[in-house]
Amino acid sequence: MTGTGLTDEATYDRTRIEQWRAGKALSRRGMLRLTAGGSLALTAFGALPSGTASAATPIVKPLPPEIFEVYGTNAETRWEAMSGQGYLTPVERFFVRNHTATPTIDVGTWRLKLFGTGLSGGPVEFSYRDLLRLPSESITAAIECAGNGRSYFTSQQGQSVSGTAWKLGAIGVARWRGVRLSTVLVKAGLTRHAVDVLPEGLDADYVTGGVNLGKVRRPLPVAKALQDVLLAYEMNGRPLPPDHGYPVRLVVPSWAGISSIKWLGRIEVSETPLVSPWNTQYYRLLGPGYPAEGTLVTRQVVKSAFELPWNAEFAAGGRQVLRGRSWSGNGRIRRVDVDTGNGWRQAKFVGAAADRGWQRWEIPWRAGVPGAHTLRARATDITGATQPEVTPHNTQGYLFDAVVRHPVRVV
Numbered sequence: 001m002t003g004t005g006l007t008d009e010a011t012y013d014r015t016r017i018e019q020w021r022a023g024k025a026l027s028r029r030g031m032l033r034l035t036a037g038g039s040l041a042l043t044a045f046g047a048l049p050s051g052t053a054s055a056a057t058p059i060v061k062p063l064p065p066e067i068f069e070v071y072g073t074n075a076e077t078r079w080e081a082m083s084g085q086g087y088l089t090p091v092e093r094f095f096v097r098n099h100t101a102t103p104t105i106d107v108g109t110w111r112l113k114l115f116g117t118g119l120s121g122g123p124v125e126f127s128y129r130d131l132l133r134l135p136s137e138s139i140t141a142a143i144e145c146a147g148n149g150r151s152y153f154t155s156q157q158g159q160s161v162s163g164t165a166w167k168l169g170a171i172g173v174a175r176w177r178g179v180r181l182s183t184v185l186v187k188a189g190l191t192r193h194a195v196d197v198l199p200e201g202l203d204a205d206y207v208t209g210g211v212n213l214g215k216v217r218r219p220l221p222v223a224k225a226l227q228d229v230l231l232a233y234e235m236n237g238r239p240l241p242p243d244h245g246y247p248v249r250l251v252v253p254s255w256a257g258i259s260s261i262k263w264l265g266r267i268e269v270s271e272t273p274l275v276s277p278w279n280t281q282y283y284r285l286l287g288p289g290y291p292a293e294g295t296l297v298t299r300q301v302v303k304s305a306f307e308l309p310w311n312a313e314f315a316a317g318g319r320q321v322l323r324g325r326s327w328s329g330n331g332r333i334r335r336v337d338v339d340t341g342n343g344w345r346q347a348k349f350v351g352a353a354a355d356r357g358w359q360r361w362e363i364p365w366r367a368g369v370p371g372a373h374t375l376r377a378r379a380t381d382i383t384g385a386t387q388p389e390v391t392p393h394n395t396q397g398y399l400f401d402a403v404v405r406h407p408v409r410v411v
């Protein structure tokens, strides 16, 4: 098995599970034990955050109710707030997913520390200025929570799932500028034997159910880290805003949002596979249809959304143009079909799309008979993956890709 095969997530997961199994007996309980007992970052329950971060209000930017729906420390973008916007999601409208709270970080003393057995020398540090001096690159890419659309497992499929009940607004597309992670890894002395990197945030330890899981962190195979991952310090042409990871975050295109660690502080580089609760306990597809150890969540799935409020109202007999966006972690969208009640019709694409962004589209509609109607949009990506009618259940409600039934009223 070659190292580059690890960008194929199925291979990655199988390989890691095998390596892990070789070392420890793998059972669900074993995984949880490993999680709870094997973490270096583990500190006493209730310990205060350390380092340069300090807890503040959960989210710093304003969250006007016409733009965001707030769930505790998280806020999703209302899809009607994307109507009339350009290709990119403005920072003021970009969803926020915080395990704890947006920290305040002093960029003058901030350092990115790399360490571990996968480096030829000792630990290496980069200041913000060091990073600004390295060759930069810009990419347009979506960041989407793996739980985006989770509420539809319940409302459409009648299934219970755990986690934030997102509708479809836990996604945004931005223009990110920064340094390639590969540039920094090579400068830090990456060896040929390195297999995983473990980026870690500076926000407070995540404590849940009385257990301190330590800093938010999730391993990434070196093959993906070298492929297209960015250490981003700009978002839509301005310094990264506090809520989105200032001063530096990871942008891991096409993969679950959890990979894109914000407020980056440290990166462990290892010759042996790494684990954290975010790849053993969370972000695994678990349930009757999956293997006992679950399937690792890596790449995002195909989804579509109308730029409309839930229960949008239309005047009977009026000519409308319905607009929306579709996206997939597999790459570009090839086609989008819309059903307004009389069968599927192909939507027209609007503007160009970025490989790792979304596709805008529109379709005319004559709102006919007064009453309740259902709008549906179904996208197909370049790999041929199409949104199904039903997403197989997983207990934590990840990767909902089924066609969403969007209710509207004609009055």
Ligand SMILES: Nc1nc2c(c(=O)[nH]1)N[C@H]1C(S)=C(S)[C@@H](COP(=O)(O)O)O[C@H]1N2
Pocket: 094, 095, 096, 097, 098, 099, 100, 143, 144, 145, 146, 200, 201, 202, 203, 216, 243, 244, 245, 256, 257, 258, 259, 260, 261, 262, 263, 264
């Ligand atoms: N340090 C840190 N990084 C993090 C998180 C976090 O809570 N702490 N949340 C993750 C999750 S689950 C998602 S979906 C994305 C959300 O990015 P955003 O808040 O910029 O939209 O950040 C990821 N990176």
Ligand SMILES: [Mo]
Pocket: 097, 144, 145, 146, 147, 257, 258
């Ligand atoms: Mo997420």
